[in-house]
Amino acid sequence: MATDKYYVPESSPWPLTASIGLCMTAVGGAHFIQQSTMADMAPSFSGKPLFFLGLAWLLVVLALWWRDTIKESVGGLHSNQLGGSYRQGMLWFIFSEVMFFAAFFGAMFYTRWLIIPWLSGEGSGAMTHELLWPNFQAMWPLTETPDGTTTTPMGAWGLPAINTAILLVSSVTLTIAHHALLEGKRGTLILFQAATVVLGVIFLGLQALEYVHAYDMGLTLDAGIYGSLFFLLTGFHGAHVTIGTIFLFITLIRVLKGHFSEDNCFAWEAGAWYWHFVDVVWLFLFVTVYWL
Amino acid sequence: MSTAAATHDDHHDHHHAPTGLKRWLFSTNHKDIGTLYLWFSFAMFLVGGFMAMVIRAELLEPGMQFVDPEFFNQMTTVHGLVMVFGAVMPATVGLANWMIPLMIGAPDMALPRMNNWSFWILPFAFGILIFAVLMSAFGAGNPSAPNFGWTFYAPLSTKYGPASTDLFILSVHMMGISSIMGAINVVVTVFNMRAPGMTLMKMPLFVWTWLITAFLLIAVIPVLAGAVTMMLTDRHFGTSFFDAAGGGDPVLFQHVFWFFGHPEVYIMILPSFGIVSAIIPAFARKPLFGYASMVYATASIALLSFVVWAHHMFTVGMPLAGTLFFMYMTMLISVPTGVKVFNWVATMWRGSLTFELPMKWAIAFVILFTCGGLSGLMLAITPVDFQYHDTYFVVAHFHYVLVTGAIFSIFAAAYYWLPKWSGVMPSKLLGELHFWNSLISANLLFFPMHFVGLAGMPRRYADYALQFADYNFWISIGGFWFGLSQVIFLIVAIRCAMKKGEPAPAKPWDGAEGLEWEVPSPAPFHTFDTPPVIK
Ligand code: HEM
Numbered sequence: 148m149a150t151d152k153y154y155v156p157e158s159s160p161w162p163l164t165a166s167i168g169l170c171m172t173a174v175g176g177a178h179f180i181q182q183s184t185m186a187d188m189a190p191s192f193s194g195k196p197l198f199f200l201g202l203a204w205l206l207v208v209l210a211l212w213w214r215d216t217i218k219e220s221v222g223g224l225h226s227n228q229l230g231g232s233y234r235q236g237m238l239w240f241i242f243s244e245v246m247f248f249a250a251f252f253g254a255m256f257y258t259r260w261l262i263i264p265w266l267s268g269e270g271s272g273a274m275t276h277e278l279l280w281p282n283f284q285a286m287w288p289l290t291e292t293p294d295g296t297t298t299t300p301m302g303a304w305g306l307p308a309i310n311t312a313i314l315l316v317s318s319v320t321l322t323i324a325h326h327a328l329l330e331g332k333r334g335t336l337i338l339f340q341a342a343t344v345v346l347g348v349i350f351l352g353l354q355a356l357e358y359v360h361a362y363d364m365g366l367t368l369d370a371g372i373y374g375s376l377f378f379l380l381t382g383f384h385g386a387h388v389t390i391g392t393i394f395l396f397i398t399l400i401r402v403l404k405g406h407f408s409e410d411n412c413f414a415w416e417a418g419a420w421y422w423h424f425v426d427v428v429w430l431f432l433f434v435t436v437y438w439l
Numbered sequence: 440m441s442t443a444a445a446t447h448d449d450h451h452d453h454h455h456a457p458t459g460l461k462r463w464l465f466s467t468n469h470k471d472i473g474t475l476y477l478w479f480s481f482a483m484f485l486v487g488g489f490m491a492m493v494i495r496a497e498l499l500e501p502g503m504q505f506v507d508p509e510f511f512n513q514m515t516t517v518h519g520l521v522m523v524f525g526a527v528m529p530a531t532v533g534l535a536n537w538m539i540p541l542m543i544g545a546p547d548m549a550l551p552r553m554n555n556w557s558f559w560i561l562p563f564a565f566g567i568l569i570f571a572v573l574m575s576a577f578g579a580g581n582p583s584a585p586n587f588g589w590t591f592y593a594p595l596s597t598k599y600g601p602a603s604t605d606l607f608i609l610s611v612h613m614m615g616i617s618s619i620m621g622a623i624n625v626v627v628t629v630f631n632m633r634a635p636g637m638t639l640m641k642m643p644l645f646v647w648t649w650l651i652t653a654f655l656l657i658a659v660i661p662v663l664a665g666a667v668t669m670m671l672t673d674r675h676f677g678t679s680f681f682d683a684a685g686g687g688d689p690v691l692f693q694h695v696f697w698f699f700g701h702p703e704v705y706i707m708i709l710p711s712f713g714i715v716s717a718i719i720p721a722f723a724r725k726p727l728f729g730y731a732s733m734v735y736a737t738a739s740i741a742l743l744s745f746v747v748w749a750h751h752m753f754t755v756g757m758p759l760a761g762t763l764f765f766m767y768m769t770m771l772i773s774v775p776t777g778v779k780v781f782n783w784v785a786t787m788w789r790g791s792l793t794f795e796l797p798m799k800w801a802i803a804f805v806i807l808f809t810c811g812g813l814s815g816l817m818l819a820i821t822p823v824d825f826q827y828h829d830t831y832f833v834v835a836h837f838h839y840v841l842v843t844g845a846i847f848s849i850f851a852a853a854y855y856w857l858p859k860w861s862g863v864m865p866s867k868l869l870g871e872l873h874f875w876n877s878l879i880s881a882n883l884l885f886f887p888m889h890f891v892g893l894a895g896m897p898r899r900y901a902d903y904a905l906q907f908a909d910y911n912f913w914i915s916i917g918g919f920w921f922g923l924s925q926v927i928f929l930i931v932a933i934r935c936a937m938k939k940g941e942p943a944p945a946k947p948w949d950g951a952e953g954l955e956w957e958v959p960s961p962a963p964f965h966t967f968d969t970p971p972v973i974k
C-alpha cells in the first residue's frame with residue numbers, strides 16, 4: 148500500500164447523475180410494466196424507451212464511477228484502512244441481499260406451513276374452507292389452487308441437480324483461483340477463474356432451459372402460489388448469478404491487466420464473496436424449493 | 440505501486456473547498472451532505488405538514504367540506520409516507536452524517552461518494568411520489584395518488600390500487616436503495632474509522648444508537664423491498680402471493696410488511712435516544728447515568744423489535760399461541776425502554792440543571808415520549824387492542840412517540856448542534872417561541888385523540904359521528920397552531936444559515952462533552968484529517 152492517509156475523494160458528478168439514471172429507470176419501468184400488462188392503459192408517454200435509456204445511463208455512469216475508483220486504487224491512493232471500508236461495506240451489502248431472499252423464503256414457509264393448511268380447513272380456517280373452497284385439499288407443491296388452477300411440480304433430480312453440481316464445482320474452482328491469486332500463480336488463477344465464469348454461464352443456460360421446460364409442462368408464473376414462489380425465488384437467484392458472473396468476468400479482465408496483487412485485491416475478493424453467497428442461496432433453494 | 444498518471448492529484452485533495460452549485464451537487468463532504476439531508480427533511484416536513492393541514496381542515500367539522508373522501512385517503516396515505524420516509528428518517532441520517540465523523544474523530548464518512556448517492560436518490564424518489572399527488576389534485580381526470588394508507592395493505596394496494604401504485608412501488612425501491620447505502624456507510628464508518636483510543640465503549644451514545652439503527656436498516660429494508668416486489672408481480676404478472684384464490688393470503692402481506700414495519704419504528708426512535716443521551720448530561724452537568732446499560736438496552740430493543748411485529752395484527756386473526764407470544768414480547772420490549780427513561784431521569788437527579796433550548800426539548804421528549812410508550816403498552820394487551828385497533832387511540836399513540844418523540848428530539852439536536860454547524864447561536868427569542876408554541880399545540884392536537892379513540896372514532900375516515908365534533912374541533916385548532924409554529928423554526932434555521940446571530944464559541948454549552956466541541960464553530964470543511972488520539 149502506497150499510503151496511510153485515508154483517501155477522501157474530491158467532489159464527483161457520478162452520484163447525482165446515477166440518481167438521474169435510477170429515476171428514469173424507475174419511472175420508465177413503472178410505465179413499461181403497466182403498458183405491457185394492462186390492455187386499458189392510455190399512456191401519456193411510452194415507458195419502454197425511457198426504461199432502457201435509464202438503465203443504459205445508469206450502467207454507463209456506474210462504469211465511469213468504478214473507473215475512477217480503479218484509477219485511484221492503481222494509483223496507490225487506497226490505504227489499508229480504505230480497503231477495510233470496502234471489505235466491510237461489501238459484507239454488509241451481502242447481508243442485505245440475504246435479507247431480501249429471506250423475505251421470499253419466509254413467504255414460502257408461511258405458505259406451506261400456515262396458509263395451505265388453513266385454506267384446507269385446519270385451525271381457524273374451517274369456515275373459509277366450508278364457505279369458499281370446500282373442495283380444496285392441502286398439498287405441497289400446490290398443484291391445484293383453491294380456484295381450481297392446476298399445474299405440475301418441478302422435480303429435483305433432473306436439471307436442478309445438475310445445476311447444483313455445477314455451482315458446487317464453480318465454488319471449488321473459484322477457491323482454487325483465490326489461492327492462486329494469493330500465492331501469485333497467475334496461470335492457475337486465470338485458468339480457474341475463467342472456468343468459474345464458464346460454469347456460471349452454463350448454469351444460466353440450463354436455468355433458461357428449465358424455465359422453457361416448466362412453461363411447457365404448465366408450471367407458469369400465474370399458476371398459483373407454487374408458481375409464484377418458484378419463479379420469484381429461482382428468478383431472483385438467477386438474476387444474482389448473472390450479476391455474479393459479470394462481476395467475475397470483469398475481475399478476470401482486471402487480472403489479465405495485472406490490477407491485483409495479494410495485498411490489493413478487494414474487488415476480486417468481493418466478487419468471490421458474492422459468488423459464494425449466490426451459491427449458498429442456491430443450496431437452500433435446491434433443498435426447500437425443488438427437493439422437499 | 441503508484442503510477443505516474445494518478446499521483447498528480449494525490450496532493451491537492453484537502454486544500455480548498457469547492458464552491459457554488461458544484462459544492463452541493465457533487466459533494467463528498469460529510470458536513471455538506473449532512474446539511475443537504477437536514478434541509479431536505481425539513482422541506483419534506485413542511486410538505487407532509489401541509490397534507491396534515493388538509494386532513495385537519497376536513498375534520499374541523501363533521502360532514503364533508505373541502506375535499507372528497509377519495510382525496511382525503513390520498514392525503515392520509517402520502518402524509519404518512521412523506522413524514523416517515525421523507526422527514527424523520529432523512530433528518531436522523533443528516534444528523535449522523537454531520538455528527539458521527541466529528542464524534543469519533545474520523546476525516547469523513549467511510550465511503551463519501553456513496554454517501555452523496557444515498558442523498559441524491561431521495562429528491563427523485565419523493566419527486567415521483569409528490570408528482571402523483573399533484574396529478575391527482577390538478578392533472579387532467581385527477582388520476583388517484585396512492586390511497587391505501589401508509590401501510591399499503593393488500594389487496595387495497597394490489598387488486599384495488601390506482602395506477603400510481605406502480606410509481607409508488609418504484610419510489611419505495613429507490614428510498615430503500617438510499618437507506619441501505621446510507622446505513623452501510625454508517626456501520627462501516629463506526630467500525631472502521633474511529634480515532635485511535637476511541638474504543639466501542641467510549642463512543643458517545645448517539646454513535647451507538649445510530650450503529651444499531653443502521654443494523655436494523657440493513658436487516659429490514661430489503662424485506663420491505665421484497666414486499667413491494669411481491670405487490671408488483673401480483674399486480675401485473677399474475678402471481679398469487681396475496682390472493683387466497685391462488686393459494687396465497689392477504690395476511691401474508693401484513694406479516695412481511697410489519698416484519699419491516701416494527702423495526703422501522705425503532706429506526707425512527709433509536710437515534711433520538713442517542714440525541715437525548717447527549718443533551719441531558721450536558722445541561723445536568725453530570726455524566727450519563729448507566730452508560731453501559733444504555734448500550735445494552737438499545738441492543739436488546741433492537742433484537743426484540745424483530746419478534747413483536749404481529750402486535751399490529753391482533754384483530755386480523757392468529758392462533759392463540761401466536762397472539763400470546765407477540766403480546767408478551769411486546770410488553771417485554773418496554774422493559775429496556777423503561778431502563779432508558781429511568782437513566783435519563785437519574786442523570787437529571789441532583790444535577791445542576793439549566794434549561795437552555797436543547798434541554799427544554801429534551802425534557803419534553805422524555806415526558807411525552809413516555810406517554811406514547813404507555814399508550815403503546817395499553818395497545819400491546821391483545822383483548823384491549825381489539826377495542827382500540829384502528830381508532831384514533833392508535834393515532835394518538837404513534838404521534839406521541841413520533842412527533843413529541845422523534846421530531847422533538849430532532850429539534851433538540853438542531854438547537855444543540857446548530858452553533859457547531861453554522862457558527863452562530865440560534866435566536867433565543869424565536870427558539871423559545873418555537874418551543875412553547877409547539878409544546879402546547881402538540882398536546883392540544885394529540886391528547887384529545889386518546890379520548891375520541893377510546894370512544895370509538897375510527898382512523899382514516901373523512902367524516903365522523905356528531906358526538907366527536909367538539910374534540911375534533913380543538914384537535915384541528917391544535918393542528919393548525921402546531922403547523923404554523925414550525926414556520927418559526929424555518930426562520931431560525933434561515934437566520935443561522937445566513938450567519939445572523941451571536942457568534943458561537945467552539946463549545947457553547949459549558950457542560951457539553953465530546954470531540955465535536957474541540958473543533959471551532961462553525962466546524963471547518965475538513966476536520967480530523969489526522970486522527971486525534973483519545974486518552
Ligand atoms: C413501549 C413501546 C411501544 C409499544 C408497547 C408499542 C405498541 C404498539 C402497538 C400494540 C401498536 C398497534 C396498535 C394497533 O394498530 O391496534 C402500535 C402502533 C404503532 N406504534 Fe407503537 N409501541 C411502542 C413504541 C413505539 C415507538 C417508539 C414508535 C415510533 C417511534 C411507535 C410507533 C408506532 C406506529 C407508527 C404505530 C401505528 C402503525 C399504523 O398502524 O399505522 N411505537 N404500537
Ligand SMILES: [Cu+2]
Pocket residue numbers: 700701704747748750751
Ligand atoms: Cu410495532
